[in-house]
């Protein structure tokens with residue numbers, strides 16, 4: 001017999017979530033049955049990541065395009081990135097990462113109430129990659145959808161999940177950042193192929209005991225910069241044809257210089273905004289996890305915010321830019337290596353195509 005969704009809380013289901021000492025703005029109440037309302041905090045219960053085995057180094061790229069290890073290292077901080085094997089897809093890697101996140105959270109796929117897959121490299125235009133993940137995970141017929149916010153996708157997904165959990169609709173939400181960008185990258189375009197890599201990470205969000213949980217988040221999209229980073233063909237604007245394929249219009253096109261400036265300015269501003277909302281100073285942050293697009297962007301943001309270098313996590317040298325997967329891969333590495341400890345204040349900030357940008361501040 002099908003179980004009732006775990007998001008439909010039974011009386012007493014959240015009774016451990018007592019009145020917390022969260023700032024007023026971050027408090028939520030959830031109806032927990034019998035007309036009882038309780039303070040509720042939303043946090044991450046488990047993380048998992050999955051990287052393809054194949055490593056593509058800067059030296060490999062030297063053989064493919066007119067570039068050098070020195071240029072890539074100096075301009076981006078990237079030394080190598082991962083590349084999916086032909087049989088691997090966004091959904092197959094996601095299922096593996098999700099199983100690890102569920103195991104850490106101590107729940108099963110049947111417990112999930114919602115699956116959000118943040119991706120700009122779906123398995124196919126339809127159905128959603130989230131639907132394929134749900135099927136292959138063996139989750140029940142819960143709500144599942146894709147979210148397109150490019151490199152900010154995981155933070156957008158976390159914030160959407162937070163609303164559903166906070167208002168009592170759902171209890172356990174799986175948020176996945178998943179990209180196989182190598183299928184959308186032109187390995188003859190040195191401006192893009194040196195940056196992007198493949199990878200996936202997942203997080204299970206659910207109710208946590210204050211003071212742990214999300215303290216503040218802030219998300220933005222500014223469509224006027226849409227052509228800074230885009231894939232011209234394959235959609236309704238320019239359906240797939242022999243001509244679009246010949247022109248290479250199914251590949252990522254990027255105006256790197258323009259993006260660089262927008263990224264630094266917006267990541268700094270949005271980080272300040274969430275810290276202000278939560279009345280936190282930069283020197284209180286234990287771990288700053290910026291989106292891994294370019295080491296120089298992250299260094300500029302760090303310096304402007306006044307966060308000391310030791311508190312910034314970076315894996316860009318090994319992983320490159322995996323768009324929506326970038327922040328959750330960092331998170332998973334920090335959790336599993338013990339870099340992130342209970343009670344730590346963590347600031348995450350991202351920007352990406354759209355352009356989109358956002359930040360989430362949480363206490364682990």
Ligand code: COA
Nearest residue numbers: 067068071075151190191194256257259260293294351352
């Ligand atoms: N190898 C060697 N030379 C390269 C190169 C490569 N891979 N890519 C570009 N160049 C060349 C350019 O052709 C240019 O040559 P020119 O001066 O003869 O015209 C020169 O290097 C400088 O190019 P420029 O684009 O000004 O370099 P940059 O310092 O801005 O670095 C990026 C380029 C893409 C690394 C950088 O702009 C960036 O990271 N931008 C942000 C992109 C981003 O974050 N995208 C993802 C969003 S989530």
